[in-house]
Amino acid sequence: xxxxxxxxxxxxxxxxxxxxxxxxxxxxxxxxxxxxxxxxxxxxxxxxxxxxxxxxxxxxxxxxxxxxxxxxxxxxxxxxxxxxxxxxxxxxxxxxxxxxxxxxxxxxxxxxxxxxxxxxxxxxxxxxxxxxxxxxxxxxxxxxxxxxxxxxxxxxxxxxxxxxxxxxxxxxxxxxxxxxxxxxxxxxxxxxxxxxxxxxxxxxxxxxxxxxxxxxxxxxxxxxxxxxxxxxxxxxxxxxxxxxxxxxxxxxxxxxxxxxxxxxxxxxxxxxxxxxxxxxxxxxxxxxxxxxxxxxxxxxxxxxxxxxxxxxxxxxxxxxxxxxxxxxxxxxxxxxxxxxxxxxxxxxxxxxxxxxxxxxxxxxxxxxxxxxxxxxxxxxxxxxxxxxxxxxxxxxxxxxxxxxxxxxxxxxxxxxxxxxxxxxxxxxxxxxxxxxxxxxxxxxxxxxxxxxxxxxxxxxxxxx
Amino acid sequence: xxxxxxxxxxxxxxxxxxxxxxxxxxxxxxxxxxxxxxxxxxxxxxxxxxxxxxxxxxxxxxxxxxxxxxxxxxxxxxxxxxxxxxxxxxxxxxxxxxxxxxxxxxxxxxxxxxxxxxxxxxxxxxxxxxxxxxxxxxxxxxxxxxxxxxxxxxxxxxxxxxxxxxxxxxxxxxxxxxxxxxxxxxxxxxxxxxxxxxxxxxxxxxxxxxxxxxxxxxxxxxxxxxxxxxxxxxxxxxxxxxxxxxxxxxxxxxxxxxxxxxxxx
Numbered sequence: 001x002x003x004x005x006x007x008x009x010x011x012x013x014x015x016x017x018x019x020x021x022x023x024x025x026x027x028x029x030x031x032x033x034x035x036x037x038x039x040x041x042x043x044x045x046x047x048x049x050x051x052x053x054x055x056x057x058x059x060x061x062x063x064x065x066x067x068x069x070x071x072x073x074x075x076x077x078x079x080x081x082x083x084x085x086x087x088x089x090x091x092x093x094x095x096x097x098x099x100x101x102x103x104x105x106x107x108x109x110x111x112x113x114x115x116x117x118x119x120x121x122x123x124x125x126x127x128x129x130x131x132x133x134x135x136x137x138x139x140x141x142x143x144x145x146x147x148x149x150x151x152x153x154x155x156x157x158x159x160x161x162x163x164x165x166x167x168x169x170x171x172x173x174x175x176x177x178x179x180x181x182x183x184x185x186x187x188x189x190x191x192x193x194x195x196x197x198x199x200x201x202x203x204x205x206x207x208x209x210x211x212x213x214x215x216x217x218x219x220x221x222x223x224x225x226x227x228x229x230x231x232x233x234x235x236x237x238x239x240x241x242x243x244x245x246x247x248x249x250x251x252x253x254x255x256x257x258x259x260x261x262x263x264x265x266x267x268x269x270x271x272x273x274x275x276x277x278x279x280x281x282x283x284x285x286x287x288x289x290x291x292x293x294x295x296x297x298x299x300x301x302x303x304x305x306x307x308x309x310x311x312x313x314x315x316x317x318x319x320x321x322x323x324x325x326x327x328x329x330x331x332x333x334x335x336x337x338x339x340x341x342x343x344x345x346x347x348x349x350x351x352x353x354x355x356x357x358x359x360x361x362x363x364x365x366x367x368x369x370x371x372x373x374x375x376x377x378x379x380x381x382x383x384x385x386x387x388x389x390x391x392x393x394x395x396x397x398x399x400x401x402x403x404x405x406x407x408x409x410x411x412x413x414x415x416x417x418x419x420x421x422x423x424x425x426x427x428x429x430x431x432x433x434x435x436x437x438x439x440x441x442x443x444x445x446x447x448x449x450x451x452x453x454x455x456x457x458x459x460x461x462x463x464x
Numbered sequence: 465x466x467x468x469x470x471x472x473x474x475x476x477x478x479x480x481x482x483x484x485x486x487x488x489x490x491x492x493x494x495x496x497x498x499x500x501x502x503x504x505x506x507x508x509x510x511x512x513x514x515x516x517x518x519x520x521x522x523x524x525x526x527x528x529x530x531x532x533x534x535x536x537x538x539x540x541x542x543x544x545x546x547x548x549x550x551x552x553x554x555x556x557x558x559x560x561x562x563x564x565x566x567x568x569x570x571x572x573x574x575x576x577x578x579x580x581x582x583x584x585x586x587x588x589x590x591x592x593x594x595x596x597x598x599x600x601x602x603x604x605x606x607x608x609x610x611x612x613x614x615x616x617x618x619x620x621x622x623x624x625x626x627x628x629x630x631x632x633x634x635x636x637x638x639x640x641x642x643x644x645x646x647x648x649x650x651x652x653x654x655x656x657x658x659x660x661x662x663x664x665x666x667x668x669x670x671x672x673x674x675x676x677x678x679x680x681x682x683x684x685x686x687x688x689x690x691x692x693x694x695x696x697x698x699x700x701x702x703x704x705x706x707x708x709x710x711x712x713x714x715x716x717x718x719x720x721x722x723x724x725x726x727x728x729x
Contacts, residue, residue: 001700001705001706002625002626004625004626004627004628004629005626005627006627011629013629013706014705014706015691015694015695015705015706015709015710016691016692016694016695016705016710017691017692017695017728018695019695021696021697022695022696022697022700024697025697025698025700025701026700026705048712049709049710049712050712051688051691051710051712051715051716051719052723052728327620328620328623331617331620331624334466334467334639384638385635385638385639386627386628386630388634388638403627403628406627407623407624407626407627410623410626410627411619411620411623414619414623
C-alpha cells in the first residue's frame with residue numbers, strides 16, 4: 001500500500017485486521033522504497049480504521065519507520081487510536097519505543113510545524129516528566145501555546161473547562177524527532193527547518209535543485225526556521241551567503257528566525273546581513289505581519305535573472321502536459337474538455353475577474369512551469385470531488401486547488417517517466433487572483449492552450 | 465470520468481439470468497433438490513463452477529464431490545441456492561482483471577471464504593433463511609462493478625488516491641450520486657433476486673442505515689466479515705483492502721462477539 005502525502009506528511013491508512021501476515025502483505029519492499037523517495041517530513045500510520053492489531057502486525061510498519069528515518073531523518077509513528085490501542089502499543093514496545101505516537105492526525109501536525117494552524121492553545125498531559133517537557137518545547141517552537149499539567153488530577157480539572165483549549169493532548173508520545181531540512185509552504189513563503197550544528201554537510205542535505213526551481217516557479221520568500229540550531233561554522237556561513245547572493249538575482253528574500261548567537265560568532269550575523277539575509281526572533285514576526293509578508297513574498301518578478309525560451313524538448317512533450325492536465329480536470333469535474341486554441345506567446349488571460357490560478361514547476365531532465373488559470377466555478381467543481389461537498393471558502397478552494405495541481409504534476413511526472421524523461425516536481429503555488437499570477441509570468445513566453453469545459457473557459461500555460 | 469450514462473450502459477449490458485439458472489432457482493425455492501439438480505446439469509459452466517467451489521478446503525469435504533445432485537444433496541437447499549447465486553455473480557466478472565490483482569482462483573476463494581463464514585455467522589445468530597444466506601453472494605459484485613467502471617481510469621485513480629485517501633465507493637458516489645451498492649442492487653433487481661438480499665447488501669456498505677433493525681444488524685455483521693476477509697494476505701495483495709471504506713464505528717458493538725466467533729486472538 002502507498003501513503004497519501006499532504007503538506008509534507010505521509011499517511012498510511014490500513015483497514016481491518018492487522019497481524020503478522022496482513023502487515024507483511026500491506027507493505028512491500030517497493031512500498032518502502034517509494035515512501036523513502038517521497039521524502040516526507042513525517043511518516044504516519046493511521047490506526048483509525050484498524051479494529052484489531054497485534055505486535056507482529058505493527059512490526060511490519062515499525063521496520064519501515066526505521067528505514068525511512070535512517071534515510072530521511074523524518075519523524076515517524078502511529079496516529080489515530082483510542083486509549084485502549086495506545087496502552088496496547090506502549091505495552092508491546094515497552095523498552096523499545098523508538099517511534100512517536102500521536103493520538104490524532106491533528107495532534108501530529110502540531111509537531112510537524114506546518115505553520116498552517118499556529119498559535120493554538122494546547123492543553124497537554126503525560127505522566128512522564130521528560131515527555132511533558134519535550135512536547136512543550138516542540139509545541140512552543142512551532143508557534144503554539146502549550147499549557148502543561150503536572151498531574152492527572154490537574155489535567156482532569158482543566159479539561160472540564162469548556163472552550164478553553166483548541167486541542168487537548170494525551171495518550172501521545174514523542175519518539176526520536178526528525179532532523180532533516182524540512183520544507184513546507186505557508187501562504188507563498190517556503191519554510192526550511194534547520195537544526196543542530198550546521199557545517200559543510202548542509203550543502204548535501206539542502207535540496208538546492210528544489211530551491212532553484214521554487215525560485216523559478218515564483219516563490220520569493222524563504223524562511224529558515226533556526227530555533228533548534230545550536231551553532232554554525234564558516235562552511236555553513238559560506239553556503240548561506242552564496243544562497244542569498246544567488247537568490248538576489250530573483251529578488252528573493254531569505255530570513256532566519258530564532259537563530260541564537262550564543263555559540264555562533266556574532267560577526268557571522270553581520271556577514272549574513274551583508275548578503276541580504278534578515279533576522280527575526282519569532283516566526284510570528286513575519287507570518288503575522290501581513291504587510292511585511294506581502295513586501296517580502298510578493299515582490300515583482302520583473303527582476304527574474306533569465307527569461308528562458310521554451311525549447312524543442314518542451315514542445316515535443318507538450319501533448320503529455322496537455323493530456324495530464326485535461327485528464328485530471330475532466331476527472332475532477334466529470335465534464336469533457338474541448339481544445340479551442342493553441343498559441344506560443346506571452347500569456348493572454350483576457351477577462352481577469354472571477355479567476356484564480358495555480359502553478360507547479362518540474363525539474364530534472366527537463367524543466368519548466370505549468371500554470372493553470374481557472375474560472376472560480378470550475379475550480380469549485382474540481383474541488384468538490386476532493387472535499388466531498390460544495391464550498392465557498394476561498395482559502396479551502398485555493399488549498400484544494402494546490403492539491404489538484406499537485407495531481408497534474410504527478411501525472412506529468414508519470415507520463416514523462418513513460419517517455420524515459422525523469423523529472424521531479426516542486427510544491428504547488430496558488431494565486432487568489434490573476435494579478436498575482438501576472439507578476440510572475442507576464443513577461444514570459446510560453447505555450448498557451450485555451451480549453452472549454454461545459455462552456456467555461458480554462459487556460460493552460462507552459463513556460464520555463 | 466464516470467457519469468450516470470456510463471452506469472446505465474453498464475447495467476444495460478448485463479444479461480438476464482440464463483433459463484437453466486432461473487429454473488434451478490425456481491426448484492430450489494420450493495425445496496425440490498432433484499429437479500434443481502436436473503436443471504443445473506443443463507448448464508456445463510454452472511456444473512464446473514459448483515464442483516470447483518465446494519471442493520475448496522474451506523468447505524471441509526474429505527472426498528471430492530463431482531456430481532451436481534450429490535453437491536446439492538450435501539449442501540442442502542439453502543447453501544445450494546447460495547452457491548447458484550455465487551455462480552451468477554461470477555458471470556459478471558471480467559476474463560482479465562486490470563484494476564485489482566485478481567484472477568479466477570482468488571475470486572472463487574473470496575466467494576468461498578465469505579460464504580462459509582457467513583453461514584457460520586447466521587448459525588451463531590440462530591438465523592435459518594435461504595435468502596439471507598444467499599445475500600453474501602452479491603457482496604463480491606461490488607468488486608466486479610469497481611473493476612468494470614474504474615479499470616480504464618486506473619492511473620487517474622492512482623494519482624488521485626496518492627493525495628487523497630478516497631475509496632472507490634465514495635469516488636463513485638461523488639461523481640454520479642450512485643454508489644457501488646446501489647449498482648449491485650440494480651443488478652439484483654435485474655436478476656429478480658429477493659428484495660431482502662438487496663437491503664442487506666445496502667446495509668453492508670456501512671454508510672446506509674435502513675429503517676429495519678434486523679437488516680442493519682445483518683449489514684453490520686456482513687461489513688465486518690468483509691473486512692476480516694479482505695485483511696487476509698491474498699486479498700491485500702489483490703489490492704482489495706481499501707476498495708471501500710471500513711466503517712469501524714458501525715461494527716464496534718458486535719466486534720467482541722465476532723472476534724470470539726472467528727477465534728481472533
